[in-house]
Amino acid sequence: MLTGKVAVVTGGSRGIGRAVAITLAQAGADVAIFYAGNRAAAEQTIAEIEKAGRKGLALQVDVSMAEQVESAMKEVMASFGRIDILVNNAGITRDNLLMRMKEEEWDQVIDTNLKGVFLCTKAVTRTMMKQRSGRIINISSVVGVMGNPGQANYVAAKAGVIGLTKTTAKELASRGITVNAVAPGFIETDMTAVLEEDLKQQMLGAIPLGRFGSAQDVAEAVKFLASDASAYITGQTIHVDGGMVTS
Amino acid sequence: MADTLERVRKIIVDRLNVDPSEVTLEAGIKEDLGADSLDVVDLIMELEDEFEMSIEDEDAEKITTVGDIVEYINKNK
Numbered sequence: 001m002l003t004g005k006v007a008v009v010t011g012g013s014r015g016i017g018r019a020v021a022i023t024l025a026q027a028g029a030d031v032a033i034f035y036a037g038n039r040a041a042a043e044q045t046i047a048e049i050e051k052a053g054r055k056g057l058a059l060q061v062d063v064s065m066a067e068q069v070e071s072a073m074k075e076v077m078a079s080f081g082r083i084d085i086l087v088n089n090a091g092i093t094r095d096n097l098l099m100r101m102k103e104e105e106w107d108q109v110i111d112t113n114l115k116g117v118f119l120c121t122k123a124v125t126r127t128m129m130k131q132r133s134g135r136i137i138n139i140s141s142v143v144g145v146m147g148n149p150g151q152a153n154y155v156a157a158k159a160g161v162i163g164l165t166k167t168t169a170k171e172l173a174s175r176g177i178t179v180n181a182v183a184p185g186f187i188e189t190d191m192t193a194v195l196e197e198d199l200k201q202q203m204l205g206a207i208p209l210g211r212f213g214s215a216q217d218v219a220e221a222v223k224f225l226a227s228d229a230s231a232y233i234t235g236q237t238i239h240v241d242g243g244m245v246t247s
Numbered sequence: 248m249a250d251t252l253e254r255v256r257k258i259i260v261d262r263l264n265v266d267p268s269e270v271t272l273e274a275g276i277k278e279d280l281g282a283d284s285l286d287v288v289d290l291i292m293e294l295e296d297e298f299e300m301s302i303e304d305e306d307a308e309k310i311t312t313v314g315d316i317v318e319y320i321n322k323n324k
């Protein structure tokens with residue numbers, strides 16, 4: 001399905017990003033992952049990519065730093081020669097009520113979750129424009145659509161990602177590049193493992209399909225958007241949330 | 248000069264689907280040849296490859312006619 005393609009997955013060391021990286025590799029792509037600091041986890045993802053018979057490359061890159069992003073994309077090009085798929089998945093939370101939220105909590109989340117998407121996208125557009133093809137998939141969140149108390153920074157960034165997705169889609173459509181977002185609901189990863197049990201139970205009640213999502217649920221949607229099967233879809237947000245948001 | 252114009256003309260004809268005779272030194276890339284801003288970015292990338300040079304964004308913004316391109320290349324290559 002993706003044989004001969006090259007994918008870059010940011011935040012590919014753990015959670016959703018890892019599942020995406022492995023799933024794309026199993027579909028035939030060589031995959032470079034960016035991670036923040038967890039080398040051991042990154043190497044585990046690479047081992048899985050190689051088990052699928054594909055090439056893997058792990059790069060420690062802070063997606064909010066333009067120079068690091070640019071030189072990392074150059075390294076991917078030097079190793080793999082092309083970039084067909086970019087999955088902007090790296091993300092963090094720094095939850096706090098708005099009135100208690102520190103400026104640095106706001107900045108960190110906006111820098112990683114929103115500016116990081118801008119920088120990584122910008123760094124691959126030249127390559128994809130020349131190739132006259134490309135797939136960019138941005139991981140947003142259900143809360144970017146619904147809002148969520150205690151996550152003003154995160155929600156603003158995730159809503160921003162949806163707007164960025166629509167605009168990038170329109171700018172790059174004439175060059176055969178599609179840009180879509182995936183908005184996961186409650187997915188069981190390290191990010192959500194820290195939440196308290198009664199809050200989790202309360203959230204479960206708001207999910208029509210009656211279960212939390214898995215990283216694999218998200219990875220399957222990303223795989224579809226990365227493939228030729230989705231060629232006529234661009235600027236969209238696909239909700240992978242068990243029915244929390246319906247449109 | 249003539250040689251540069253020939254190579255530039257070939258790229259423009261290719262990218263913008265215009266007739267070679269339209270690509271004169273005086274022709275405006277957007278006004279006369281119908282390029283949009285993304286086409287211009289595309290064209291610049293193609294020129295960078297063809298002439299093995301890099302054209303800074305600030306310089307690229309000043310380019311409006313085919314003659315500007317030819318002059319820039321001859322000065323900087």
Ligand SMILES: NC(=O)c1ccc[n+]([C@@H]2O[C@H](COP(=O)([O-])OP(=O)(O)OC[C@H]3O[C@@H](n4cnc5c(N)ncnc54)[C@H](OP(=O)(O)O)[C@@H]3O)[C@@H](O)[C@H]2O)c1
Nearest residue numbers: 011013014015016036037038062063090091141187189191
């Ligand atoms: N889990 C959910 O319920 C849920 C719901 C909706 C949306 N999402 C979104 O899905 C994405 C993945 O979430 P997750 O749950 O898989 O998170 P996770 O398990 O916490 O993993 C986060 C990943 O991002 C990387 N990362 C963090 N900051 C980075 C930076 N500045 N530069 C490069 N990489 C960075 C981490 O690298 P290290 O391993 O090196 O730290 C890690 O690979 C995020 O964008 C998140 O907002 C998650």
